[in-house]
Amino acid sequence: MMDVGRHPNIKLLTYSTVEKITGYVGNFQVQVKKKAKYVNETECTACGDCTEVCPVFVPDEFQQGLSSRRAIYIPFPQAVPSSFLIDMENCLGTNPIACGKCADKCDKKCIDYDARDEILEFKVGTVIVATGMDVFDPTVLDEYGYTKYENVITSMEYERLLSAGGPSDGHFIRPTDRKRPKTVGFIQCVGSRCEKLGKPYCSNICCMNTIKDTLLLKDHYPDIEAKVFYIDIRAFGKGFEDLYKRSKEAGVQYIRGIPGEIIEDPSTHNLKVMVEDTTANKMEEYEFDMMVLSVGVTPRFDMPEVQQLLTLSKTPDGFFMEAHPKLKPVDAPTTGVYFAGCAEAPKDVKDSVTQASAAAARAETLLSAGKVKLEAITSSVNTDLCRFCGMCSKVCPYNAFTVDPKKKTIRYVEALCKGCGTCGAECRFGAITMNHFTDEQIITQIDTHLAEKAQEKVIVFACNWCSYAGADTCGGARLQYPPNQRLIRTMCSGRVHEKFVLHAFKKGAPMVVVSGCHYVDCHYIDANRWTQKRVEKLWDKLEKWDIRPERLLLEWISAAEGKRFAKTMQDIEELRKKVTKEEIEHTVKVLTEEEEKEKAKKEKQKKK
Amino acid sequence: MEEKDFKCLRCGAVNKFPYEKGVMMERQCPKCGSNSIRLVKEKQEEKK
Numbered sequence: 079m080m081d082v083g084r085h086p087n088i089k090l091l092t093y094s095t096v097e098k099i100t101g102y103v104g105n106f107q108v109q110v111k112k113k114a115k116y117v118n119e120t121e122c123t124a125c126g127d128c129t130e131v132c133p134v135f136v137p138d139e140f141q142q143g144l145s146s147r148r149a150i151y152i153p154f155p156q157a158v159p160s161s162f163l164i165d166m167e168n169c170l171g172t173n174p175i176a177c178g179k180c181a182d183k184c185d186k187k188c189i190d191y192d193a194r195d196e197i198l199e200f201k202v203g204t205v206i207v208a209t210g211m212d213v214f215d216p217t218v219l220d221e222y223g224y225t226k227y228e229n230v231i232t233s234m235e236y237e238r239l240l241s242a243g244g245p246s247d248g249h250f251i252r253p254t255d256r257k258r259p260k261t262v263g264f265i266q267c268v269g270s271r272c273e274k275l276g277k278p279y280c281s282n283i284c285c286m287n288t289i290k291d292t293l294l295l296k297d298h299y300p301d302i303e304a305k306v307f308y309i310d311i312r313a314f315g316k317g318f319e320d321l322y323k324r325s326k327e328a329g330v331q332y333i334r335g336i337p338g339e340i341i342e343d344p345s346t347h348n349l350k351v352m353v354e355d356t357t358a359n360k361m362e363e364y365e366f367d368m369m370v371l372s373v374g375v376t377p378r379f380d381m382p383e384v385q386q387l388l389t390l391s392k393t394p395d396g397f398f399m400e401a402h403p404k405l406k407p408v409d410a411p412t413t414g415v416y417f418a419g420c421a422e423a424p425k426d427v428k429d430s431v432t433q434a435s436a437a438a439a440r441a442e443t444l445l446s447a448g449k450v451k452l453e454a455i456t457s458s459v460n461t462d463l464c465r466f467c468g469m470c471s472k473v474c475p476y477n478a479f480t481v482d483p484k485k486k487t488i489r490y491v492e493a494l495c496k497g498c499g500t501c502g503a504e505c506r507f508g509a510i511t512m513n514h515f516t517d518e519q520i521i522t523q524i525d526t527h528l529a530e531k532a533q534e535k536v537i538v539f540a541c542n543w544c545s546y547a548g549a550d551t552c553g554g555a556r557l558q559y560p561p562n563q564r565l566i567r568t569m570c571s572g573r574v575h576e577k578f579v580l581h582a583f584k585k586g587a588p589m590v591v592v593s594g595c596h597y598v599d600c601h602y603i604d605a606n607r608w609t610q611k612r613v614e615k616l617w618d619k620l621e622k623w624d625i626r627p628e629r630l631l632l633e634w635i636s637a638a639e640g641k642r643f644a645k646t647m648q649d650i651e652e653l654r655k656k657v658t659k660e661e662i663e664h665t666v667k668v669l670t671e672e673e674e675k676e677k678a679k680k681e682k683q684k685k686k
Numbered sequence: 687m688e689e690k691d692f693k694c695l696r697c698g699a700v701n702k703f704p705y706e707k708g709v710m711m712e713r714q715c716p717k718c719g720s721n722s723i724r725l726v727k728e729k730q731e732e733k734k
Binding site for chain 1: 711714718719721725
């Protein structure tokens with residue numbers, strides 16, 4: 079951090095928040111609010127005279143509230159720049175000055191009560207999101223009595239208690255009697271791998287953190303008895319298994335089972351737990367002086383704001399989603415944005431450093447090239463046809479369109495377009511063309527597939543990344559699916575225009591399937607939500623025209639789900655067989671009439 | 687979140703799923719695994 083602070087090409091903005099990001103790859107405009115510290119950070123020598131005279135005491139966040147700090151303070155000992163700041167929420171007041179002791183005491187006159195927040199603006203080419211994570215708050219778990227029993231602490235609090243710079247100067251004491259505990263229990267997976275709490279994922283770091291904690295404990299106090307309750311120990315990674323073995327050799331006992339409850343003995347403040355040891359297959363009771371809850375990792379509280387700033391998408395566990403889990407693990411779906419650390423998923427220091435190096439290299443590659451190559455499959459806008467309704471800007475996951483209906487202007491940034499084609503599918507005026515996946519190209523494919531024996535065919539619109547790849551997986555695995563199903567590839571299911579589906583029915587298709595990625599896999603952030611909306615509307619329309627909505631199906635199939643693809647297609651073939659000739663004839667008749675009505679309506683409008 | 691009846695268009699099974707107006711969510715039929723899950727509206731029921 080010191081190196082970063084000193085680097086001539088790095089501008090470090092601490093105590094600041096990003097307010098706004100506009101633009102696109104190579105041309106981001108970033109607005110940052112640099113909060114007032116009320117201390118001149120270049121002049122402050124961090125002598126600490128000011129903090130000694132400050133009369134305000136508040137819980138110290140860095141020490142997990144186990145000790146206090148003053149209203150003028152350094153957030154943590156290794157902070158860069160090493161200068162004090164005033165916490166104005168807790169300061170006795172500066173307007174008028176209620177105390178002013180810090181200013182009186184500071185010989186270098188660094189205190190400036192009139193300092194104000196600054197808004198800074200930068201132009202940057204790329205953005206790396208390294209916003210970190212929060213830890214799980216165990217107050218919601220009544221069974222572990224974290225809010226009731228002082229001797230139940232979290233792994234973060236334990237870390238501070240054992241630290242030489244901690245609230246007890248590195249002396250490991252239990253909170254109720256300030257005495258060194260003789261027995262310590264650790265409970266793993268608190269707020270991880272729990273469906274009930276909405277945290278089904280593994281937090282990745284807790285097992286190794288506990289192993290390290292037990293080794294530290296045994297190193298400092300070999301006589302303390304330590305037991306770890308776990309579901310399973312995940313000690314993968316270089317040297318990790320060795321650490322686990324060393325912990326066991328040091329005398330730490332690992333018990334496979336998670337206690338259901340912690341009960342305190344009010345007279346001794348000792349903690350009792352009942353646990354089913356699943357390796358011994360018996361119920362056991364233990365008593366500890368202290369219990370440590372190994373809390374999991376959760377997405378940061380301000381993730382929605384960051385998500386909105388950069389139009390990012392999230393995985394169901396709440397962390398940011400990468401552009402591709404294997405091929406682009408540090409890239410965000412938005413070009414020019416990269417991830418590092420726990421913003422993307424829970425990871426340890428080593429993995430975070432690896433990802434940060436990769437992100438820096440990816441950003442540098444882009445910046446040094448000075449140019450960005452775009453895919454040819456972007457959209458193009460015909461402004462003569464555009465009615466400035468703003469639908470394209472509403473549906474575009476990348477904010478490539480800016481429409482002002484009052485001024486009748488449309489601004490389209492092609493560099494932002496990723497080619498999902500949702501805009502083209504939603505534009506009612508035909509003003510948007512999706513290059514290489516034009517309406518004409520898709521309609522021609524439908525016509526060709528249904529040119530002969532249409533009643534025996536099923537038209538399947540498959541998205542490039544998932545469903546089409548799922549069909550490939552199905553074929554690669556030699557799984558059988560009916561040969562009368564005709565796949566039409568689009569980049570995203572969002573490209574499937576209502577008119578493609580209706581055209582297929584009009585041409586005599588008994589069944590039409592729209593398939594795409596599962597919600598969490600959508601390669602275009604949330605474009606497939608628009609697919610679902612459109613299909614739901616189509617079901618209503620078909621029903622209105624007395625066409626069975628069951629003939630239009632929506633299926634989410636991922637690239638790995640070859641078996642699901644085969645099963646879906648086999649089921650659909652069974653449904654196809656049930657579609658009668660009369661039904662198809664009725665559909666063709668109704669849709670032809672509807673098309674004629676639509677044409678007549680347009681003609682009338684033209685004449686007007 | 688409120689739960690409403692949804693019909694699977696592939697197998698015809700009717701199941702309850704969470705529903706909130708304007709909120710899109712992925713639904714899967716527990717019987718056949720299809721995502722063609724359609725909200726059963728009052729009008730549709732009356733029609734039957």
